Amino acid sequence: MIEVTDMHAYYGKSHILQGVTMNIQEGEIVALLGRNGVGRSTTCKAIMGEVEPKGSVKFKGQEIAGKKAFEIANLGIGYVPENRDIFPGLTTRQNLTLGLKPGQKDGAGRWSMQQMFEMFENLDRRADVEASVLSGGEQQMLTMCRTLMGDPDFIMIDEPTEGLSPQMVQKVAEVLKEIANRGLSTLLVEQKLAIAMDIAHRVYVMGHGQVVFEGTPAELKEREDVRKEWLEV
Numbered sequence: 001m002i003e004v005t006d007m008h009a010y011y012g013k014s015h016i017l018q019g020v021t022m023n024i025q026e027g028e029i030v031a032l033l034g035r036n037g038v039g040r041s042t043t044c045k046a047i048m049g050e051v052e053p054k055g056s057v058k059f060k061g062q063e064i065a066g067k068k069a070f071e072i073a074n075l076g077i078g079y080v081p082e083n084r085d086i087f088p089g090l091t092t093r094q095n096l097t098l099g100l101k102p103g104q105k106d107g108a109g110r111w112s113m114q115q116m117f118e119m120f121e122n123l124d125r126r127a128d129v130e131a132s133v134l135s136g137g138e139q140q141m142l143t144m145c146r147t148l149m150g151d152p153d154f155i156m157i158d159e160p161t162e163g164l165s166p167q168m169v170q171k172v173a174e175v176l177k178e179i180a181n182r183g184l185s186t187l188l189v190e191q192k193l194a195i196a197m198d199i200a201h202r203v204y205v206m207g208h209g210q211v212v213f214e215g216t217p218a219e220l221k222e223r224e225d226v227r228k229e230w231l232e233v
């Protein structure tokens with residue numbers, strides 16, 4: 001589904017991504033782990049074209065490095081950034097509608113607004129309320145649901161459980177599994193090892209702008225050295 005090869009990215013003169021290579025197959029949940037500041041979000045932004053990538057990014061066999069973010073979105077990649085990205089003056093429902101692609105009708109894709117409201121009753125209760133009054137966690141959910149409304153084939157979700165209550169974390173985990181069940185591929189950026197170990201099929205650990213470990217959650221469990229050096233604080 002997505003194949004990243006020797007990807008580099010810079011902020012000004014800072015060389016942030018130093019040759020990232022990773023792939024995500026259809027229906028797979030892949031977790032991207034690592035300490036603060038190692039370049040996890042930059043990896044998502046570079047794939048999305050929000051930061052210019054050097055190297056190769058192939059999506060369904062097509063080279064997308066160098067394309068603009070909106071073109072990449074239209075090809076079927078969704079990105080849920082770590083900062084809640086809502087339109088505060090619009091209602092929950094209007095925010096969700098804005099997730100549809102140009103010309104796309106609600107319900108035409110894998111997800112409908114009705115299903116979003118069934119999955120997240122908090123959003124349902126606040127469907128016609130300005131999104132600015134939603135709690136941080138609800139805004140997080142809304143951002144994720146809005147991205148799904150665009151019916152992506154591959155979704156990158158940056159720290160979706162940050163600041164959520166344990167029940168909400170559980171809910172997000174269920175939705176991530178449902179996303180995979182519907183055949184989407186997911187890149188899950190997480191700080192919390194537990195959720196990644198629970199739902200990811202494979203794990204990449206990043207350190208200093210490179211992948212330093214690749215394997216299954218079971219394999220990572222066996223590698224105390226990797227966890228000590230690259231994950232524990």
Ligand SMILES: Nc1ncnc2c1ncn2[C@@H]1O[C@H](COP(=O)(O)OP(=O)(O)OP(=O)(O)O)[C@@H](O)[C@H]1O
Nearest residue numbers: 011014016034035036037038039040041042043082
């Ligand atoms: N817009 C920017 N301009 C300059 N430097 C940046 C910018 N965004 C991030 N950086 C730097 O790039 C490095 C990687 O940042 P990135 O946001 O990818 O980290 P991360 O792994 O997502 O960690 P976290 O989300 O915990 O901050 C950090 O050193 C950060 O300070």
Ligand SMILES: [Mg+2]
Nearest residue numbers: 040041042082
């Ligand atoms: Mg980040």
